[in-house]
Amino acid sequence: xxxxxxxxxxxxxxxxxxxxxxxxxxxxxxxxxxxxxxxxxxxxxxxxxxxxxxxxxxxxxxxxxxxxxxxxxxxxxxxxxxxxxxxxxxxxxxxxxxxxxxxxxxxxxxxxxxxxxxxxxxxxxxxxxxxxxxxxxxxxxxxxxxxxxxxxxxxxxxxxxxxxxxxxxxxxxxxxxxxxxxxxxxxxxxxxxxxxxxxxxxxxxxxxxxxxxxxxxxxxxxxxxxxxxxxxxxxxxxxxxxxxxxxxxxxxx
Amino acid sequence: xxxxxxxxxxxxxxxxxxxxxxxxxxxxxxxxxxxxxxxxxxxxxxxxxxxxxxxxxxxxxxxxxxxxxxxxxxxxxxxxxxxxxxxxxxxxxxxxxxxxxxxxxxxxxxxxxxxxxxxxxxxxxxxxxxxxxxxxxxxxxxxxxxxxxxxxxxxxxxxxxxxxxxxxxxxxxxxxxxxxxxxxxxxxxxxxxxxxxxxxxxxxxxxxxxxxxxxxxxxxxxxxxxxxxxxxxxxxxxxxxxxxxxxxxxxxxxxxxxxxxxxx
Numbered sequence: 246x247x248x249x250x251x252x253x254x255x256x257x258x259x260x261x262x263x264x265x266x267x268x269x270x271x272x273x274x275x276x277x278x279x280x281x282x283x284x285x286x287x288x289x290x291x292x293x294x295x296x297x298x299x300x301x302x303x304x305x306x307x308x309x310x311x312x313x314x315x316x317x318x319x320x321x322x323x324x325x326x327x328x329x330x331x332x333x334x335x336x337x338x339x340x341x342x343x344x345x346x347x348x349x350x351x352x353x354x355x356x357x358x359x360x361x362x363x364x365x366x367x368x369x370x371x372x373x374x375x376x377x378x379x380x381x382x383x384x385x386x387x388x389x390x391x392x393x394x395x396x397x398x399x400x401x402x403x404x405x406x407x408x409x410x411x412x413x414x415x416x417x418x419x420x421x422x423x424x425x426x427x428x429x430x431x432x433x434x435x436x437x438x439x440x441x442x443x444x445x446x447x448x449x450x451x452x453x454x455x456x457x458x459x460x461x462x463x464x465x466x467x468x469x470x471x472x473x474x475x476x477x478x479x480x481x482x483x484x485x486x487x488x489x490x491x492x493x494x495x496x497x498x
Numbered sequence: 499x500x501x502x503x504x505x506x507x508x509x510x511x512x513x514x515x516x517x518x519x520x521x522x523x524x525x526x527x528x529x530x531x532x533x534x535x536x537x538x539x540x541x542x543x544x545x546x547x548x549x550x551x552x553x554x555x556x557x558x559x560x561x562x563x564x565x566x567x568x569x570x571x572x573x574x575x576x577x578x579x580x581x582x583x584x585x586x587x588x589x590x591x592x593x594x595x596x597x598x599x600x601x602x603x604x605x606x607x608x609x610x611x612x613x614x615x616x617x618x619x620x621x622x623x624x625x626x627x628x629x630x631x632x633x634x635x636x637x638x639x640x641x642x643x644x645x646x647x648x649x650x651x652x653x654x655x656x657x658x659x660x661x662x663x664x665x666x667x668x669x670x671x672x673x674x675x676x677x678x679x680x681x682x683x684x685x686x687x688x689x690x691x692x693x694x695x696x697x698x699x700x701x702x703x704x705x706x707x708x709x710x711x712x713x714x715x716x717x718x719x720x721x722x723x724x725x726x727x728x729x730x731x732x733x734x735x736x737x738x739x740x741x742x743x744x745x746x747x748x749x750x751x752x753x754x755x756x757x758x759x760x761x762x
Contacts, residue, residue, distance in 0.1 A: 315620065
């Protein structure tokens with residue numbers, strides 16, 4: 246990590262000779278160091294599952310949530326620097342509020358993603374600010390179906406069917422590709438997302454973690470919310486059970 | 499915005515004497531820039547008279563809750579123009595907002611409160627707007643506008659259940675606010691408040707059916723005597739169990755009219 250940029254990485258307003266902006270790439274490294282986020286867009290909704298790594302038993306459980314509501318119908322999941330994400334959350338909420346004030350309807354998540362991307366991109370243009378070190382996922386269930394968008398620190402945004410961001414993003418991505426998302430129902434997608442989190446969680450490096458689950462879909466009328474307690478417990482049980490199955494398989498061999 | 503008036507500096511009348519180099523204005527010391535107060539700056543755009551208005555709102559506390567009633571008319575002066583504008587709005591499960599007077603200002607207040615409630619909802623901490631909080635917020639809002647000489651020309655009635663007790667309060671366009679067991683705004687203040695207060699003071703607390711019946715009587719009386727009243731109205735009843743709305747219509751009996759000589 247020492248001399249990758251070597252002189253062209255001092256500010257976001259500099260290109261390197263091979264056309265890279267190193268500050269933005271370093272921002273991505275901050276994202277890759279955070280706990281994994283898995284988002285699945287299935288047939289009738291979107292599910293978020295987050296591995297919230299807990300570094301001490303002294304922390305109150307439920308502190309520093311990584312899933313937030315932007316508007317009643319849009320959920321935001323965060324990977325990367327939480328403090329940066331908090332500012333983006335405020336920006337997103339203001340955008341949604343202003344859109345509602347101007348046009349009388351809730352902001353479509355595609356527009357919100359675009360505006361957030363423009364905002365994040367602005368911070369990659371100047372030498373006196375640094376890019377945001379977080380990857381923002383936005384989900385909603387709108388009239389034309391479920392929508393899932395992701396905004397990177399560089400300011401690009403894509404629409405996704407399924408995405409994993411964070412520490413174990415490669416492993417989690419392989420797991421997501423095994424699922425047939427277009428046929429999955431939201432209740433099952435929530436369980437599958439929880440299962441992937443449990444599977445990719447590294448017991449050695451990060452002992453404790455809290456699972457955060459949220460959903461938005463036809464089942465709750467497009468209102469984004471944390472998963473109800475009974476569904477949460479079912480999903481956790483399913484995830485832990487599948488972990489044990491995998492262990493048993495290993496033992497047999 | 500804080501005034502930038504400095505009595506020790508030379509001034510000039512910025513409308514008439516534009517002196518770009520500030521050269522010779524010795525006889526214009528200690529004059530005040532005429533556009534310095536906000537009231538003067540928005541002298542053309544501030545609210546002066548109400549345009550589309552709602553008539554009276556009647557509300558009182560009964561045993562177990564609060565009952566409010568308001569008709570669904572938006573008058574354009576003396577023209578009964580908009581005949582389906584409900585003026586009682588539900589903010590959440592235990593707070594009600596009723597508005598009378600200028601209806602465009604009423605819409606502004608209602609939209610501001612709805613946006614506030616939605617903003618609080620996404621914080622996910624379970625806290626809700628209570629009637630007292632809404633009442634305080636409306637008082638601040640109305641008084642602030644009054645201070646800028648640009649008032650909201652509406653009366654705001656806040657009702658609901660606060661700490662398991664019925665709450666009823668009113669804020670007027672001057673920002674003057676009070677809480678009472680009986681509130682009437684508009685002309686109902688003159689036509690109905692007197693005799694209703696006598697009834698409510700002399701009776702033990704009314705139950706829900708009696709309260710509804712009394713409210714129907716009030717609205718009927720107002721319909722007979724208020725020139726800007728309307729037969730269709732909404733009644734809202736708030737109790738610990740929740741909020742209930744009813745749409746009703748006054749069934750007036752005009753047979754007594756010929757006997758009243760002052761109607762000719």
